[in-house]
Amino acid sequence: MIRKLHRRLTLLLTALTALVLGCALLVTWKLSEEQYQKSAEELFSSNFSSLCDRLADAASVTDVWLAEQEQGTDCVVFLQDNGAALHYAGVLNTPTPRSTLEVLALEASALYLDFDAKDSEGAIVRQESHFTLQGHAGDTYSTAAALLPRGGNGAYLQVISLQNTAFWQQHRLWSALQYTGLWLAGCGLLMLISHWLTGKALAPTAQALRQQKEFIAAASHELRSPLAVIKTSLQALDENLTPERQDTLLHNALRETDRMTRLTDDLLLLANGDLGNLPTHLEELAPDNLCIEVYDQFYLLAKKSLHPLTLRLPDETVPKIHADAERMQQLLAILLHNAMEHTPDGTPIELVLSVEKTAIKISVIDHGPGISDSAKTQIFERFYRGDASRSCKKNFGLGLSVAHELARLHRATLSIQDTPGGGASFTIQFPGT
DSSP, rough: HHHHHHHHHHHHHHHHHHHHHHHHHHHHHHHHHHHHHHHHHHHHHHHHHHHHHHHHSSSSOOOHHHHHHHHTTEEEEEEEETTTEOOOOSOOOSSHHHHHHHHHHHHHHHHHOTTTBBBSSSOOOOOEEEEEEEEETTEEEEEEEEEEEEEESOOEEEEEEEEEEEHHHHHHHHHHHHHHOOOOOOHHHHHHHHHHHHHHHHHHHHHHHHHHHHHHHHHHHHHHHHHHHHHHHHHHSOOOOOHHHHHHHHHHHHHHHHHHHHHHHHHHHHHHHHTTOOOOOOOEOOOHHHHHHHHHHHHEEEEETTEEEEEEESOOOOOOEEEEEHHHHHHHHHHHHHHTTTTTHHHHHHHEEETTTEEEEEOOOOOOOEEEHHHHHTSSSTOOOEEEEETTTTOOOOOOHHHHHHHHHHTOOOEEETTTSSSSSEEEEEOOO
């Protein structure tokens, strides 16, 4: 399911980012082409103005010079002196024959140039006009036409220059291919990035689903044993058994029922903690009073289980903490039960309250066999049980997971360290106030 979701999210993210990239590249391409066309038009106009300036001052024009002008500017040039065409074969090939283009250009320029406009001395007024001309072969030309005065008697030189705009389309096509290639490359890169990002985003979900499956499997395994005992005990009651044997079977069934109740309570607490729905009633709480109450509750139980229990409190006044008294008692009870269950009889257990700078610590210290370094990294995992407790049927491996969740609920940290001289120390550290 996660893989399928990963693929879909990758495709969706890639499609969205590719769309944005495509729009950005399209706008950039259009602006680039507009700028290119504008620059080409300005260059054409500048070249034509330079040509007209040279012709205005020239006494005569040679075919060689005109050929150089055409090759240098990639423009077809036509000249007429007082209406008489200056026959020049030209060096540029055009889709529409030059002779036809000349006729079309002259006819079009007549619409834009005023041959009757003269100054006070009777000289033709210099004029220049730009327009677009269509050839007969589907070719299009940027066209510039000018009238240059040749003395004060109305003589003039008509200059027409045409530049085929096919190179605009070629440039547009080539740049479109370049931008398309850039977009495709960008889409490939975006897909890789999207795949990585969605993988990172889905990693917690995948881990949560994996943990959920492991959690359900482990819970089912743990529930199977007490259910089997209860079922076997109830089935045996149908047989002709002595009252003592029947009492034993009922006791076993009740004991396993109690185990299932503890297990379901722990499972509900962990599930609500995962959902953030674990109810708490945080209030100001004196940690020394809390430790005294827990000590009083466990003193006789520890004495009965042959574990001397001692309480150590600091001499100075301890700042209050914001905590749920019932949940904190539950947390300390788990740690004390854990210490009594996993240490030999006669091993002392300490309940210690300390203050370091502004941090408040409550520790449960035992002097038993301790916990290996490899187990320390897994001790708070759900259903984890170390080798020493695997044979203990009362232990589901949830106690320390519940304790860790309760500590997190109070924004405190629960950690484990080795006790000097041997043993394990579990410490709840509250942040400084």
